[in-house]
Amino acid sequence: MSEQALSSFGTDRARKRLRRRRAADRRFKWYGRAAIGFALAALALLLASIFSQALSAATYHVVSFRIDAGRVVAAENTSGALKEVYDQVRADLFEAFPDASGTPAGRQEVSALVTRLAALPIAERLRASPARRGMEQVSLPLSDDVDLYLKGAAARQVTINFGPVAAEPTEDGQGVRLSGAGAFARLIAAASLEHANVTDVSFLVTGGRSTVRLTRLSADEAEGSLIAGTASEFGNRALCARIILAPQSERTVSDRQIAWALALKADGRVRRVPHWSLLTHTDSTQPELAGALAAIVGSFLTLLVTASLAIPVGILASIYLEEFAPKNRLTSLIEVNINNLAAVPSIVFGLLGAAVFLGVMGLPRSAPIVGGLVLALLILPVVIIASRAALKAVPDSIRQGALAVGASRMQTVFHHVLPLAAPGMLTGAILGMARALGETAPLLLIGMVAFVADVPRGPGDEASALPVLIYSWATQAERAWEPMTGAVILILLAFLIAMNVAVVYLRHKFERRW
Amino acid sequence: MFSQLGHLPMDFLLIVAAVILASLGFIAGRLKAETFAFAGEERTHSRPNSHGYYVLMWALVPAVTILLAYVAFAEPLSKAWLRRELPAGFSVLSRGELASYLDAVARAAHIKGLVTGEHVFDTVTTRYDEILGTVNLATLGLVAVLSGVSLAWARARLGPRFRARVHVESGLEWFLFLCAALAIATTVGIVASLVFESMRFFAVVPATDFLFGTEWNAQTNAAFGALPLFFGTFMISFFAMLVAAPVGLYAAIYLSEYAGAKVRAVVKPILEVLAGIPTVVYGFFALLVIAPAVRAGALWLNTSLVEWGLAHGPVFAAQPTSALAAGLVMGIMVIPFVSSLSDDVISAVPQSLRDGAYAVGATKSEAVRQIVLPAALPGIIAALLLAVSRAIGETMIVVMAAGHRARISPDPTSDLTTITVQIVALLTGESEFDSPKTLSAFALGLVLFLVTLVFNLVALGVVRRFREKYE
Numbered sequence: 001m002s003e004q005a006l007s008s009f010g011t012d013r014a015r016k017r018l019r020r021r022r023a024a025d026r027r028f029k030w031y032g033r034a035a036i037g038f039a040l041a042a043l044a045l046l047l048a049s050i051f052s053q054a055l056s057a058a059t060y061h062v063v064s065f066r067i068d069a070g071r072v073v074a075a076e077n078t079s080g081a082l083k084e085v086y087d088q089v090r091a092d093l094f095e096a097f098p099d100a101s102g103t104p105a106g107r108q109e110v111s112a113l114v115t116r117l118a119a120l121p122i123a124e125r126l127r128a129s130p131a132r133r134g135m136e137q138v139s140l141p142l143s144d145d146v147d148l149y150l151k152g153a154a155a156r157q158v159t160i161n162f163g164p165v166a167a168e169p170t171e172d173g174q175g176v177r178l179s180g181a182g183a184f185a186r187l188i189a190a191a192s193l194e195h196a197n198v199t200d201v202s203f204l205v206t207g208g209r210s211t212v213r214l215t216r217l218s219a220d221e222a223e224g225s226l227i228a229g230t231a232s233e234f235g236n237r238a239l240c241a242r243i244i245l246a247p248q249s250e251r252t253v254s255d256r257q258i259a260w261a262l263a264l265k266a267d268g269r270v271r272r273v274p275h276w277s278l279l280t281h282t283d284s285t286q287p288e289l290a291g292a293l294a295a296i297v298g299s300f301l302t303l304l305v306t307a308s309l310a311i312p313v314g315i316l317a318s319i320y321l322e323e324f325a326p327k328n329r330l331t332s333l334i335e336v337n338i339n340n341l342a343a344v345p346s347i348v349f350g351l352l353g354a355a356v357f358l359g360v361m362g363l364p365r366s367a368p369i370v371g372g373l374v375l376a377l378l379i380l381p382v383v384i385i386a387s388r389a390a391l392k393a394v395p396d397s398i399r400q401g402a403l404a405v406g407a408s409r410m411q412t413v414f415h416h417v418l419p420l421a422a423p424g425m426l427t428g429a430i431l432g433m434a435r436a437l438g439e440t441a442p443l444l445l446i447g448m449v450a451f452v453a454d455v456p457r458g459p460g461d462e463a464s465a466l467p468v469l470i471y472s473w474a475t476q477a478e479r480a481w482e483p484m485t486g487a488v489i490l491i492l493l494a495f496l497i498a499m500n501v502a503v504v505y506l507r508h509k510f511e512r513r514w
Numbered sequence: 515m516f517s518q519l520g521h522l523p524m525d526f527l528l529i530v531a532a533v534i535l536a537s538l539g540f541i542a543g544r545l546k547a548e549t550f551a552f553a554g555e556e557r558t559h560s561r562p563n564s565h566g567y568y569v570l571m572w573a574l575v576p577a578v579t580i581l582l583a584y585v586a587f588a589e590p591l592s593k594a595w596l597r598r599e600l601p602a603g604f605s606v607l608s609r610g611e612l613a614s615y616l617d618a619v620a621r622a623a624h625i626k627g628l629v630t631g632e633h634v635f636d637t638v639t640t641r642y643d644e645i646l647g648t649v650n651l652a653t654l655g656l657v658a659v660l661s662g663v664s665l666a667w668a669r670a671r672l673g674p675r676f677r678a679r680v681h682v683e684s685g686l687e688w689f690l691f692l693c694a695a696l697a698i699a700t701t702v703g704i705v706a707s708l709v710f711e712s713m714r715f716f717a718v719v720p721a722t723d724f725l726f727g728t729e730w731n732a733q734t735n736a737a738f739g740a741l742p743l744f745f746g747t748f749m750i751s752f753f754a755m756l757v758a759a760p761v762g763l764y765a766a767i768y769l770s771e772y773a774g775a776k777v778r779a780v781v782k783p784i785l786e787v788l789a790g791i792p793t794v795v796y797g798f799f800a801l802l803v804i805a806p807a808v809r810a811g812a813l814w815l816n817t818s819l820v821e822w823g824l825a826h827g828p829v830f831a832a833q834p835t836s837a838l839a840a841g842l843v844m845g846i847m848v849i850p851f852v853s854s855l856s857d858d859v860i861s862a863v864p865q866s867l868r869d870g871a872y873a874v875g876a877t878k879s880e881a882v883r884q885i886v887l888p889a890a891l892p893g894i895i896a897a898l899l900l901a902v903s904r905a906i907g908e909t910m911i912v913v914m915a916a917g918h919r920a921r922i923s924p925d926p927t928s929d930l931t932t933i934t935v936q937i938v939a940l941l942t943g944e945s946e947f948d949s950p951k952t953l954s955a956f957a958l959g960l961v962l963f964l965v966t967l968v969f970n971l972v973a974l975g976v977v978r979r980f981r982e983k984y985e
Contacts, residue, residue: 021877028879032768035761036781039853042846043788046799053802313693320690336974338697343900343970344963345907347934348704351941351959355707359947362589362620377700384697410683438792441909441934445941467794467910474798474914482802489795496790 050493053486060275060288061147062139063114063264065092069132072123081123086116089140097228097260109256113264114140115286141277142270144287144480145252146261150270154253154479155246158190162241167207167234170223176212176231178205178239179221187241188219194245198224202244202255207234209266211259228259252479278487282453283464287480290473292488294455298368298448298463299437299495305372305459306379306436311429313376314383318425321384322391323413342381349378350445358446365447369459374442379432386428390421423510427503434499438492440467466492524650528584531654532577535661536570542669543569543678550674560678568678571685572668576660584653589620592645599641609948708963711947711956718950724957730920730931732940735951740958742920746837746930750916751905753841753926754848758901761845762852763894769853770860771882782857789850796847797914805839805915812836812927831928833917838926840916844905851901859893859977860886862984892980896973903969907962909934933958 008014067088075081093110100106118140126132141147148154165180178184191197203214205222210229214222248254264270281291321338325331353374357363363370394417402412443449449468456463464472466488473485544566551558593616607615622630623643630636672678716724719738727739765785769778812832819825863886871881887894917929918939940955947953 021880025877025879028882029768029772032764032772035764036768036785038761039765039785039788039846039849040781042849043784045803046791046796046846049799049803050795313696316690317694317696320687320694324687324690325694334694334697337701339974340967340970341697341700343903343966343974344704345903345909345934345966347907347909347937348708348959348963351937351956352700352704352707354941355711355947355956356703359707360590361586362593362617364621380697380700384694408679408683410686434790438790438794440792440794441913441938444938447943449942467792470792470794470798471910471914474794474801485798489798492792492795496792500790 050486050489053483054490055483055486056151056153057278057483057487058275059272061142061150061261061270061272063142064137064139064269064271065089066135067122067126067138069126069134069136072126073130073132075123075127078120078123078127081127082116082120085119085123085126085138086114089114089119093260096264099226099228100256100260109254110260113143113146113257113260115143115288117284117286117289118143120289121281139271139273141288142261144478146257147288148480149253149258150261150265150272153483155244155251157245158194158196158243160187160190160241160243162186162239164236164238165234166236167231169231175215175223175225176234177221177223178212178234181220183220184217184222185219187222187243188217191217191243194243196243196245201247202242204242204244204255204258205234205239206242206259206262206266207237207239209263210234211262213255213259227256228263275487278484279491282455283451283469284453287476287478287484290484292466292469292491294452295464295466295469295488296491297455298452299465299467301368301456301459301463302371302375302443302448302465303433303437305369306375307429307433309373310376310380310383310432310436314380314429314432315387315425317380318384318387318391319413319418322388323417324409338381338384342385345441346378346439347441347445349374350442352377353442353446364460364462366450366452366462366464367460368448368456368463368465370446371443371448371463371465372459374446375436375439378439378442379436382432382435383429386431387421387425390424390428391417393424394420420512423506427506430499430503430506434496437495437499438467440465440471443468444471466495524584524588524653525581527650527654528577528581528657531657531661532574532581535573535577535657535665539570539573539665539668540566542665543567543672546669546672547678556674558674559676560680564679564682565672565676567682568672568685569665569668571682573661573665576664577657580653580657580660588646588649588653592642592649593620595645595649596638596642600638613948704963708956708960711953712960715950715953715957719954724954728922730936732936732951732954735949738950738954740933740954740961742922743931743933743936743958744961745922746916746920747906747932747934749837749926749930750841750844750912750932751902753838754844754905755898755902757842757845758848758852758905759898762849762897762901763856765849766853766856766860767882767887770857771878771886782854785850785853788846789854791847793847793908793910794914796843797910800839800843800911800915801835804843805835808836808839808842808927809834831923831925833927833929835915835917835929836927837916837930840912841926843915844908844911847908847911848901848904851904852897855897855900855977856890856894859890859897859980862893862981863889864984890980892976896976896980899969899973899976903966903973906969907934907966909938913938933962937962 065088067085071088072081072084075084090107090111093113094101094107097110100110122138122140126136142150145154162183163180165178165183167176167178169175170177187203191203196203198214198217203217203224204227205212205214205224208229210231210233211227212224212234213227214224216223242258244251244255244258261270277289278291279296280293281289282294283292284290321331321335325334353370357370357373358365363373398416398420399412402416403409407415443465448463448465449472450462450464451472452462452464454461470485470488470492473481473488544562547558547560547562547565550556551562596616596619597612604612604615619635619639619642622635622639623646724738724740726741727737728741729737729739730742731737769782773781809832812830816825816828816830816832819829820827867885867889868881871885876884912932912935916932916935918931918935919929920931920936921928923930937955937958940951940958947956
């Protein structure tokens with residue numbers, strides 16, 4: 001029998017079977033690699049999409065104006081000063097684009113380049129130093145729609161630069177005729193590639209401060225109406241044609257606003273600058289004015305409350321369970337409880353907070369103190385479990401040594417075991433705090449989602465928190481909020497990464513093998 | 515002067531009082547101990563500091579108890595007092611209206627010198643302020659008297675033979691126990707608040723209507739059939755597990771059986787990063803990237819199916835937010851929950867089992883599939899159960915990417931709503947829990963708590979028994 005069996009390994013059937021089995025083995029290994037690849041790719045996609053959003057919000061466009069500071073300082077209150085600044089800004093814009101400023105609709109279109117509220121920080125700053133007189137150079141953010149257009153995020157567009165052509169005003173004086181042999185061939189080629197033509201989407205040709213919207217286009221000649229500047233500016237200079245591949249009715253920024261923004265840019269009055277106001281402003285209804293300062297402070301206050309409750313209580317509880325608890329049913333009940341609490345959905349803690357802290361105790365809504373309490377209960381099991389692991393890692397010989405020289409159990413724990421377990425406890429506490437920092441759902445239920453325009457000054461004030469700010473910005477309809485949300489997510493992730501780096505550092509520094 | 519004292523921030527005053535009493539207690543105890551400790555006539559049992567700590571402890575106990583009681587009960591008590599004094603005209607207000615009126619009064623009373631100009635409101639607010647001042651004064655008085663008595667009693671007990679250290683240590687042990695018992699208090703608090711509010715809800719809406727009704731329209735207090743929410747929760751968790759179970763499991767198998775130490779050291783922490791990213795970030799990702807992609811895919815399928823002659827009209831709903839998008843992203847989120855626990859249990863399977871399999875000629879994958887996985891099965895099931903529980907209770911992803919329409923639809927590209935989405939939708943911006951609308955959120959919370967509790971308990975039990983088997 002054995003001889004038969006042995007020889008059967010050499011048969012073709014056996015070899016084939018072995019090949020099949022080995023192929024199955026390789027396949028199995030590749031499934032594992034594919035699974036890990038999928039997870040890593042998902043993570044990479046997530047981070048890349050957030051980074052690309054945040055990158056676009058890292059800078060924004062501001063327009064500079066010259067403001068008569070004396071008139072602003074003379075206003076009797078802040079809203080008067082705001083009106084004064086904005087009136088001057090508008091007057092400046094009307095002067096720059098006189099042909100649009102004749103009609104109310106045109107004036108409104110021009111004023112929409114800068115939001116009224118954008119003047120508030122300037123007004124406040126000027127009022128803060130009443131000694132100022134004379135003209136001051138100030139910068140105001142462009143409205144979010146125009147800003148998005150200039151960043152190339154509002155609509156898909158094709159840009160073609162072409163050389164000098166002859167330009168002459170049309171007979172009615174409202175338009176420009178550009179002509180040059182074959183000058184527009186590239187433009188036509190690009191347009192046909194995108195299936196675009198001048199009757200459906202906007203073809204804008206810009207020269208210097210002037211822009212014309214084409215109404216007719218052939219290889220040698222193009223004609224259109226002026227929407228900014230003068231016809232004389234087009235002659236004998238490099239021109240830039242933009243095909244904006246979305247009709248005006250589907251955009252939040254009009255052709256004329258684009259032309260004005262380009263004119264301001266040509267003057268050097270529109271600049272792209274770092275978006276510091278993301279860190280120094282509080283929440284706003286206007287994306288270009290909004291910032292995360294109030295939410296950062298709110299998160300900080302909330303975590304302060306959480307830390308001052310969860311860390312001491314968690315550490316003391318773990319000391320009890322690990323060092324003192326008798327083995328009885330009450331102790332095992334507490335242990336099961338803690339393990340189970342760690343897996344209770346966070347939103348249930350929010351319900352607890354809403355019912356007990358708000359309902360029964362009547363603590364203030366939307367306040368960091370309540371948010372901090374709820375999060376403290378939420379991360380308590382995390383802190384306890386980590387601290388217990390740290391205590392377990394301290395070898396028994398330490399305890400026995402202390403007891404042998406006559407220390408009481410309390411002295412053994414607090415003088416000898418606790419200092420050795422402290423680094424491990426600290427890393428557990430930091431990880432718990434990181435979890436608390438990213439938690440959103442419980443905060444929604446205790447009302448920390450309210451719009452808060454002031455920086456909270458104490459844990460009893462109304463406040464928002466970073467993750468809640470992300471939620472409320474992400475669910476806004478306007479496109480401009482998307483990059484802003486990405487930027488705030490990066491701020492949040494930066495805090496989380498800092499916490500985790502601290503954990504890795506502490507582990508590395510204090511790691512000890514017994 | 516005393517009436518002024520009653521209007522300072524009370525929490526702060528009480529904490530200051532506790533600190534002062536504690537210091538007084540320590541000094542009093544230590545001074546007395548020094549008189550007999552340094553007299554040298556008799557060996558004392560405990561060192562002077564222990565005596566100090568003993569008196570400190572007894573001075574603190576009443577102060578802290580009263581402080582906690584004050585935080586919990588001062589405002590409800592003052593409101594109840596005020597309500598008794600309100601003129602008869604207020605009886606036209608319903609319970610909820612009265613409660614929110616009193617809330618407004620309480621808020622106004624906290625802002626010093628606020629005058630709204632509305633005579634009745636200002637009068638009520640002033641009266642509330644007076645009542646609160648009285649309560650505060652009474653509390654401070656109570657703290658002073660009780661702590662003083664307690665301090666004096668403790669000091670009187672001190673003596674050379676008094677075992678102060680032992681008493682302090684047992685007091686400390688009690689305090690440690692109380693900290694540990696806070697976990698039980700939290701659970702009790704959760705269960706009590708959920709059950710209590712749910713009972714009020716079920717008094718209005720029969721439990722069977724809630725559990726088996728198919729129409730949900732809670733925003734208008736119209737219909738409370740939660741079946742569509744259960745269905746949505748199930749569908750989205752199902753999609754999540756469709757992603758997380760195979761990916762997590764294969765990743766765990768690869769990491770524990772195939773990968774070298776270097777790969778493990780790099781890949782494992784990166785997988786853990788997935789668990790550390792806040793869920794609101796996943797929600798944003800779902801909203802920004804996955805939901806539009808799912809929609810585009812569904813629209814493409816709709817037209818393609820018609821082109822291929824497989825359908826006559828659009829098959830998929832292709833909503834801007836969809837169950838599939840939320841499920842996919844949630845699946846990515848729970849991958850580490852599956853992989854890390856599965857990795858642990860697979861690594862815990864004894865090497866001898868693998869060696870036995872190799873000895874009879876099994877290939878590596880055969881050993882894994884036919885020996886290691888069956889041995890680790892209980893742990894893997896537990897990991898999957900914990901992941902399901904996590905998916906059911908997950909809130910932000912579904913709030914942002916799943917939708918608000920309650921319906922039962924097998925179409926993965928339609929927007930479904932879940933238990934957690936509805937809890938958030940019903941309670942955001944609400945301060946009074948008295949309408950069926952807000953109370954239904956607590957009933958949903960109870961269902962959520964019970965379901966996840968069962969999953970967790972089963973999973974934890976399985977894991978414990980698995981550990982006992984191999985360790």
